[in-house]
Amino acid sequence: MSDKITIAVSKGRIFDEALPLLAKIDVIPKDDPQNSRKLILETNKNNVQILVIRATDVPTYVERGAAELGIAGKDVLLEYQGDGFYEPIDLGIAKCKMMLAGLKGVKKEITRPRIATKYTNITQNYFSNFGKQVEIIKLYGSMELAPILGLADQIVDLVDTGKTLEANGLVPYERIADISSRLIVNKASMKLKSTAIKSFIEKLSDVIEVAE
Numbered sequence: 225m226s227d228k229i230t231i232a233v234s235k236g237r238i239f240d241e242a243l244p245l246l247a248k249i250d251v252i253p254k255d256d257p258q259n260s261r262k263l264i265l266e267t268n269k270n271n272v273q274i275l276v277i278r279a280t281d282v283p284t285y286v287e288r289g290a291a292e293l294g295i296a297g298k299d300v301l302l303e304y305q306g307d308g309f310y311e312p313i314d315l316g317i318a319k320c321k322m323m324l325a326g327l328k329g330v331k332k333e334i335t336r337p338r339i340a341t342k343y344t345n346i347t348q349n350y351f352s353n354f355g356k357q358v359e360i361i362k363l364y365g366s367m368e369l370a371p372i373l374g375l376a377d378q379i380v381d382l383v384d385t386g387k388t389l390e391a392n393g394l395v396p397y398e399r400i401a402d403i404s405s406r407l408i409v410n411k412a413s414m415k416l417k418s419t420a421i422k423s424f425i426e427k428l429s430d431v432i433e434v435a436e
C-alpha cells in the first residue's frame with residue numbers, strides 16, 4: 225500500500241476542478257497550489273504527490289511512467305494519439321466542446337477550406353471521416369484571429385460559453401466532440417502498483433458517481 229503515486233495535473237481550470245475531487249478522497253496538497261511555485265506538490269498522504277505541468281505534457285509523463293496517474297482533457301488525449309495508458313474514469317470536469325467555427329454569415333461550401341487549429345490530428349481525422357480535403361494551418365493559440373485576418377477560412381477550437389467566438393464575430397458551425405477531463409493511468413504501473421492504484425481509482429469513481 226505504500227507504493228508511491230504521482231499524479232500529473234495541469235495548472236488552471238483542470239487543477240481548479242480536480243482539487244475538490246481529490247479532497248473528497250482525502251488527498252490534499254500541503255502547499256496552496258495557487259501561490260506555490262513548486263512543480264511537485266506533496267500531499268497529506270505521504271505516498272501521493274502531484275506534478276504541476278503543461279496540459280499537453282500530461283500524456284507524455286504518464287505514457288513514459290514519469291507519473292503513474294494523470295488528469296487530462298479529452299482534447300489533449302485525442303490529439304496525442306498514444307496508447308501507453310489506460311483511461312479508466314471520465315471525471316466530468318473542465319467540460320467544453322470541440323467545434324468547427326467561422327465568421328458569422330459567411331458559411332459557404334469551400335472546396336478545400338483552410339482550417340486554423342492547434343488540434344491538427346483531431347481536425348485531420350474529422351474531415352477524413354467524410355472524405356473532405358482541407359488545408360490545416362497549425363497555430364498555438366488565439367485561433368479566433370485567423371478567419372478575421374483571412375489567414376484561414378475556419379477554425380477548430382474548444383468552446384465553453386461561446387463568448388470568445390462571439391466577441392470575435394465568429395459562430396459555431398459544427399460540433400466535433402464533447403470534451404471533459406479523464407483520469408489516465410500508466411499501463412505498467414497498473415500491474416506493478418496495482419493495489420495502490422486500483423484503490424485510488426475505486427475511491428475516485430465512488431465520489432464521481434455521487435457527484436453525478
Ligand code: PRT
Nearest residue numbers: 235236237279297298318319320382383384385386387388
Ligand atoms: O494555458 P496553457 O497554454 O498552459 O495550456 P492549455 O490552454 O492547454 O490549458 P488550459 O488550462 O487553458 O486548458 C486545459 C484544458 O481545459 C483543455 O485541455 C480542455 O480540456 C479544458 N477546457 C475546458 C478548456 C475550455 N473548457 C475552454 N473554454 N480549454 C480551453 N478553453 C478556451 C478555448 O480554447 C477558447 O479560447 O477558452 C476559450 C473559449 O471559452 P468560452 O467560454 O469563451 O467559449
Ligand code: MG
Nearest residue numbers: 236237279365
Ligand atoms: Mg490556455
